[in-house]
Amino acid sequence: MEKEGYIEVTGGRVWVHTYGLQSKGIPLIILHGGPGSSCYSLQVLKALAPDRPVILYDQLGCGRSDRPTDTKLWHIDRFLEELGQIRQALNIDEVHILGHSWGTTLAAAYYLTKPSGVKSIIFSSPCLSAPLWEQDQKKNLQMLPADIQETIKRCEEQGTTDSAEFAAAIEVFSKHFVNRLEDKPEWLEQKPADYRNAEIYQIMWGPSEFTVLGNLREFDCTPQLKELTCPTLYTCGRFDEATPDTTEYYSRLTPGSSFHVFENSAHMPYIEETDEYLTVIGHFLSSVEKL
Known part of the structure; x- marks a missing residue:
């Protein structure tokens, strides 16, 4: 059984879809990437x-959720409040959290507010330090053809990251470090273009992946990772923009955490290696519930 609808949060309504209403395990809530993206590509996790x-929701301002025009809403503290309001509305006392990309930023910051009932966290392709992320992307860029590097650098310097040539260069970057599948699933290709909200991304991150100018530019919770005492799993793809070296570094800072690399994936292993991804995540969640 499943149910979808809207929940009132600070600033508007968010769209929430819960699968497996009658399932007996501890609920899993999914925090999608972005900021300003949607949970659309993560729908494969309903297989759990x-x-x-399994609770999927589009954060305020994107996807099927409301699109308020108040730009003061786009900061991490409001997104943390939103997550708490969703838990309260759904009456979720105990919860597993799976964050992907920016969703891991949100998951870590949320746990560090010391909420009750968080049974485990899965950091999927994590971004737990904006400075480290920026550093890694500059390294990743160096693996691309010289003309692609030059285009991205020039467009950033000239403020033309909204140009067609920048978009073409980013497509090359994405084929290396985001999703390496030649033939993407048809349903993924049908994702509505208006599900993203570029304004949120611009305000919180900046005009591009490679230079953080938004209000998350100083976010770095690595000194607090030792405070994560619940069971924790870190995962990434071998070719992920969330690099294996940095993901493993986060894992080493987190007491008792586990670390897994999906060998044939970039930033979207839940799409690129769906069966293995579901197996790894499902096994981790089941093992936590047996403790």
Whole structure:
């Protein structure tokens, strides 16, 4: 059984879809990437619902959620409040959290507010330090053809990151470090273009992946990772923009955490290696519930 609808949060309504309403395990809530993206590509995780409720939601301002025009809403503290309001509305006392990309930023910051009932966290392709992320992307760029590097650098310097040539260069970057599949699933290709909200990304991150100018530019929770005491799993793709070296570094800072690399994936292993991804995540969640 499943249910979808809207929940009132600070600033508007967010769209929430819960799968496996009658499943007996501890609910799993999914925090999508962005900022300003949607949970659309993460819908494959509903396959975990036979064992536990799986909750997908579009953060305020993107996807199927409301699009308020108040730009003061776009900061991490409001997104943390939003997550708490969703838990309260759904009456979720105990919860597993899976964050992907920016969703891991949100997951870590949320746990560090010391909420009750968080049974585990999965950091999927994590971004837990904006400075480290920026540093890694500059290294990743160096693996691309010289003309692609030059285009990205020039467009950033000239403020033309909204140009067609920049978009073409980013497509090359994405084929290396985001999704390496030649033939992407048809349903993924049908994702509505208006599900993204570029304004949120611009305000919180900046005009591009490679230079952080938004209000997350100083975010770095690595000194606090030792405070993560719940069972924790870090995952990434071998070719991920969230690099294996940095992901493993985060794992080493987190007491008792586990670390897994999906060998044939970039930033979207839940799409690129769906079966293995679901197996690894499902096994981790089941092992936590047996503790």
